[in-house]
Amino acid sequence: MDSNDGYRELGRQECxxxxxxxxxxxxxxxxxxxxxxxxxxxxxxxxxxxxxxTSTASELVRAIDGAVVAFEADDVDAAxxxxxxxxxxxxxxxxxxxxxxxxxxxxxxxxxxxxxxxxFVRIEAELVTGRELVxxxxxxxxxxxx
Numbered sequence: 001m002d003s004n005d006g007y008r009e010l011g012r013q014e015c016x017x018x019x020x021x022x023x024x025x026x027x028x029x030x031x032x033x034x035x036x037x038x039x040x041x042x043x044x045x046x047x048x049x050x051x052x053x054t055s056t057a058s059e060l061v062r063a064i065d066g067a068v069v070a071f072e073a074d075d076v077d078a079a080x081x082x083x084x085x086x087x088x089x090x091x092x093x094x095x096x097x098x099x100x101x102x103x104x105x106x107x108x109x110x111x112x113x114x115x116x117x118x119x120f121v122r123i124e125a126e127l128v129t130g131r132e133l134v135x136x137x138x139x140x141x142x143x144x145x146x
């Protein structure tokens with residue numbers, strides 16, 4: 001993809017490959033008509049979905065089930081002035097199919113703070129965008145101080 005102002009736009013497959021390496025992401029949703037951001041651990045389910053695992057009593061589940069949300073993951077190396085960021089936008093739905101829930105209990109993300117009973121939330125990757133910092137902090141080939 002093209003480089004623009006020190007950033008390189010990433011293609012869908014590259015975005016998902018990078019995202020699969022990230023241990024933490026941030027879900028962006030609406031809470032009481034205001035934007036909210038919450039860090040969560042997650043996993044990819046194939047090339048088309050982000051999976052979250054949380055408590056059925058979670059305020060998050062009530063806020064996002066059936067809603068369009070954004071999900072962001074990144075990796076930044078402050079010492080080398082490099083990194084990437086990926087944003088997935090799509091509809092979030094609670095997994096209700098018992099067979100699918102059983103499959104995800106074996107293969108899906110593991111809660112860092114288990115709170116049974118748990119549910120899985122799937123975010124369909126309808127729009128996937130990303131960019132990588134390729135220039136770092138340089139000017140005319142000379143490193144600039146941070």
